[in-house]
Amino acid sequence: MPRLKIEDLQKIKEKHKADFALREGGYRAKVTVHMGTCGIAAGARNVMTALMDEIAKANRSDVIVTTSGCAGLCAREPLATVEIMNQSPVKYCDLSDEKIREIFKEHILGGNPVEKYALVMGSETTY
Amino acid sequence: MEKFRANLMLCAGTGCVASGTTKVRDALRDEIQKRGLDEEIKIVLTGCNGYCAEGPVLSVYPDEIFYQKLTVEEIPKLVEEHFLKGRPYEKLMFKEPEKKTAIPMMKDIPFFKHQVLRVLRNKGLIDPEKIEEYIARDGYQAAAKALTQMTQEDIIKVIKDSGLRGRGGAGFPTGLKWDFASKVKSDIKYMLCNGDEGDPGAFMDRSVMEADPHSVIEGMIIGARAIGAHHGYIYVRAEYPLAVKRLQLAIDQATEAGLLGNNILDTGFDFKLEIYLGAGAFVCGEETALMRSLEGKRGMPRPRPPFPAHKGLWDKPSVLNNVETLAQIAPIILNGSDWYRSLGTEKSTGTKVFALTGAINNVGLVEVPMGIPLRTIIYDIGGGPKKGRKFKAVQLGGPSGGCIPESLLDIPVTYEDIVATGAIVGSGGMVVMDDNTCMVGTAKFFLEFTADESCGKCTPCRVGTKILLDMLTDITEGRGKEGDMETLEDLGRDIIATSLCGLGQTAPNPVLTTIKYFRDEYESHIKHKWCKAGVCRSLTTFWIDEKMCKGCGACLRGCPSKAIMGEKKKPHKIIQELCVRCRSCYEACKFKSIKILPANFEGDPSELVGVTTETETKKGES
Ligand SMILES: Cc1cc2nc3c(=O)[nH]c(=O)nc-3n(C[C@H](O)[C@H](O)[C@H](O)COP(=O)(O)O)c2cc1C
Ligand code: SF4
Ligand code: SF4
Ligand code: FES
Ligand code: FES
Numbered sequence: 001m002p003r004l005k006i007e008d009l010q011k012i013k014e015k016h017k018a019d020f021a022l023r024e025g026g027y028r029a030k031v032t033v034h035m036g037t038c039g040i041a042a043g044a045r046n047v048m049t050a051l052m053d054e055i056a057k058a059n060r061s062d063v064i065v066t067t068s069g070c071a072g073l074c075a076r077e078p079l080a081t082v083e084i085m086n087q088s089p090v091k092y093c094d095l096s097d098e099k100i101r102e103i104f105k106e107h108i109l110g111g112n113p114v115e116k117y118a119l120v121m122g123s124e125t126t127y
Numbered sequence: 128m129e130k131f132r133a134n135l136m137l138c139a140g141t142g143c144v145a146s147g148t149t150k151v152r153d154a155l156r157d158e159i160q161k162r163g164l165d166e167e168i169k170i171v172l173t174g175c176n177g178y179c180a181e182g183p184v185l186s187v188y189p190d191e192i193f194y195q196k197l198t199v200e201e202i203p204k205l206v207e208e209h210f211l212k213g214r215p216y217e218k219l220m221f222k223e224p225e226k227k228t229a230i231p232m233m234k235d236i237p238f239f240k241h242q243v244l245r246v247l248r249n250k251g252l253i254d255p256e257k258i259e260e261y262i263a264r265d266g267y268q269a270a271a272k273a274l275t276q277m278t279q280e281d282i283i284k285v286i287k288d289s290g291l292r293g294r295g296g297a298g299f300p301t302g303l304k305w306d307f308a309s310k311v312k313s314d315i316k317y318m319l320c321n322g323d324e325g326d327p328g329a330f331m332d333r334s335v336m337e338a339d340p341h342s343v344i345e346g347m348i349i350g351a352r353a354i355g356a357h358h359g360y361i362y363v364r365a366e367y368p369l370a371v372k373r374l375q376l377a378i379d380q381a382t383e384a385g386l387l388g389n390n391i392l393d394t395g396f397d398f399k400l401e402i403y404l405g406a407g408a409f410v411c412g413e414e415t416a417l418m419r420s421l422e423g424k425r426g427m428p429r430p431r432p433p434f435p436a437h438k439g440l441w442d443k444p445s446v447l448n449n450v451e452t453l454a455q456i457a458p459i460i461l462n463g464s465d466w467y468r469s470l471g472t473e474k475s476t477g478t479k480v481f482a483l484t485g486a487i488n489n490v491g492l493v494e495v496p497m498g499i500p501l502r503t504i505i506y507d508i509g510g511g512p513k514k515g516r517k518f519k520a521v522q523l524g525g526p527s528g529g530c531i532p533e534s535l536l537d538i539p540v541t542y543e544d545i546v547a548t549g550a551i552v553g554s555g556g557m558v559v560m561d562d563n564t565c566m567v568g569t570a571k572f573f574l575e576f577t578a579d580e581s582c583g584k585c586t587p588c589r590v591g592t593k594i595l596l597d598m599l600t601d602i603t604e605g606r607g608k609e610g611d612m613e614t615l616e617d618l619g620r621d622i623i624a625t626s627l628c629g630l631g632q633t634a635p636n637p638v639l640t641t642i643k644y645f646r647d648e649y650e651s652h653i654k655h656k657w658c659k660a661g662v663c664r665s666l667t668t669f670w671i672d673e674k675m676c677k678g679c680g681a682c683l684r685g686c687p688s689k690a691i692m693g694e695k696k697k698p699h700k701i702i703q704e705l706c707v708r709c710r711s712c713y714e715a716c717k718f719k720s721i722k723i724l725p726a727n728f729e730g731d732p733s734e735l736v737g738v739t740t741e742t743e744t745k746k747g748e749s
Binding site: 020066 | 211212213214266
């Protein structure tokens with residue numbers, strides 16, 4: 001590491017924001033991808049990969065992704081739940097690579113739920 | 128930007144490494160790779176989480192799930208269940224001792240729930256080997272502030288106002304100590320850190336040095352600036368290799384980043400820091416002895432005054448602070464003295480780390496606001512004595528401390544209140560003892576330590592501790608006589624009054640407090656030759672109450688010297704000539720049929736006070 005100036009301390013902090021948002025819990029949006037056996041079979045992994053890709057491209061540290069078990073709706077997999085802080089969660093179903101990318105842009109970044117893919121709006125939170 | 132959806136914070140402190148972190152890390156890494164999760168999930172090695180007895184431990188973020196006792200065999204299942212399918216894996220979670228329900232999240236586990244982390248603020252949250260991670264948690268911001276926006280007086284004022292007192296034992300106000308040294312005029316001054324941690328059983332300083340070495344360095348930079356020192360040493364015991372390694376790495380990284388050495392952060396301030404490996408004698412932790420040891424001489428205390436603020440290391444003005452004291456400095460500079468005082472009491476402010484051990488359910492490091500009752504630490508955080516046994520005493524302050532009985536458990540943990548009991552807060556060792564403990568034996572144990580560690584320079588300490596120890600040995604072996612307690616007390620007070628250093632001045636505390644609170648136990652040892660806890664072998668007879676014995680044979684099976692005879696379902700009997708008084712039958716009997724009687728007892732046990740025989744046992748009592 002080169003010699004630091006005082007301003008550099010803040011820059012280093014910014015650079016590590018994504019990891020520390022995970023550890024300290026300071027995030028704005030949480031996406032839960034359901035990864036039950038059926039979800040994985042239906043392509044939940046691709047959905048996850050696409051989502052991670054979008055987040056990295058957009059350089060966002062305030063969005064976190066978690067997984068959860070079977071949501072009991074195997075026929076409509078892959079499923080994902082999007083929770084924006086202080087808003088009711090939205091469950092999306094029959095997801096694909098393209099659909100999750102659209103949801104990321106419209107809902108997670110833009111704040112407007114994508115109704116055409118939504119299964120329910122305002123269901124229970126995951127925790 | 129690299130982006131992970133989860134961070135796995137795996138403990139790589141001394142305790143967890145000893146119980147298998149390295150192999151677990153490899154297994155975890157391989158399994159994550161095998162499942163194709165390596166670009167989504169990151170493994171981070173942290174320092175000690177203070178929960179070593181249950182190690183290796185792992186915290187998963189953002190889920191905040193806490194796993195303990197990891198094994199290589201369980202890793203594939205853990206990865207599949209939690210990291211692939213998103214179902215936290217119950218088998219590796221914390222479970223409450225009596226109930227069997229798992230508690231998934233760290234913040235809900237009683238041991239962690241009541242803690243307030245200031246010293247341990249980065250515990251388990253950063254990789255101590257990466258300076259960037261410390262900086263990402265506001266690291267070195269306080270040093271920057273102290274070097275650019277504050278005068279020496281400003282710094283000293285904030286620390287004084289915070290009420291921070293030295294965590295190394297004596298509780299001396301840190302701001303005042305810095306003030307003395309800053310006022311002495313000298314070209315050369317030294318800023319020193321005490322990482323000797325000599326109290327047996329204490330490991331809070333080790334944990335801080337391992338888990339957050341930069342917090343100590345930053346505290347030292349600020350202290351150096353406050354007193355005008357440009358050179359410093361961290362004195363660490365050589366038995367702490369991991370702490371030494373992490374501190375050295377931290378010093379190297381900080382030096383490379385221009386946070387140590389010349390012209391720190393381009394502010395014109397210079398501070399050079401080195402590590403010195405201590406040889407391990409307990410007395411070397413005492414400040415004047417530590418400075419002699421640093422000079423390469425034999426570590427022996429010398430009389431004060433002159434105080435180190437005037438004549439310290441190489442007779443130059445010096446400040447020595449404990450590791451935990453220094454780790455408190457940066458947040459006080461950033462958040463102010465009122466923030467620090469918001470926890471604790473008027474005279475004992477802020478938080479203190481304790482090493483909770485002994486006969487208690489949850490052992491480990493706990494950081495709590497000062498002023499909370501001992502009972503909260505022992506019962507709410509520690510989960511009370513193991514196996515539902517009866518609490519007897521808590522030993523505070525290690526060999527310099529004392530034993531506090533049940534009746535005083537509601538006192539607040541402050542420097543003043545603990546000293547009033549005859550114990551000391553000390554460096555924060557807290558050993559819980561249940562009714563299986565002999566208090567005379569406990570006092571003897573600590574005296575063995577201090578008598579052995581006395582450096583021998585002054586007579587009261589060298590000879591006095593030896594006499595105390597010999598008398599205690601006599602009492603536990605049946606040679607106690609009338610008047611012994613008074614002699615112990617008189618001699619103890621003399622040693623305290625006339626010893627040169629803190630070692631001798633505190634060594635009698637374990638004897639004095641046990642006599643004060645457990646007088647009856649000394650009496651029964653001396654007068655009745657009876658160790659009621661059944662620990663002193665010369666002072667016990669193990670006896671089976673035939674009326675209570677169910678004949679289950681548990682005692683007989685465990686007896687190492689075949690001293691028990693009896694047929695199944697018929698009362699058993701101990702052949703006294705063969706019994707070596709190992710106590711194992713007493714522990715083994717589920718029906719409490721085995722009684723502890725005085726040495727060589729012959730006669731009717733039901734006449735002895737304190738022995739419950741069948742006739743007195745109420746129905747329904749187990
Ligand atoms: C026998 C003896 C052993 C000591 N051992 C230690 C020790 O291991 N670590 C420590 O920080 N202080 C120890 N001290 C206290 C130091 O002398 C000194 O008070 C302390 O390091 C000052 O730092 P503080 O003001 O930050 O507490 C010991 C004192 C005595 C008398
Ligand atoms: S364990 Fe208890 S009940 Fe069983 S034989 Fe021994 S004394 Fe009797
Ligand atoms: S105290 Fe030990 S040696 Fe004596 S009878 Fe019990 S188990 Fe056997
Ligand atoms: S070393 Fe892991 S908890 Fe202490
Ligand atoms: S064997 Fe059953 S209680 Fe002892």
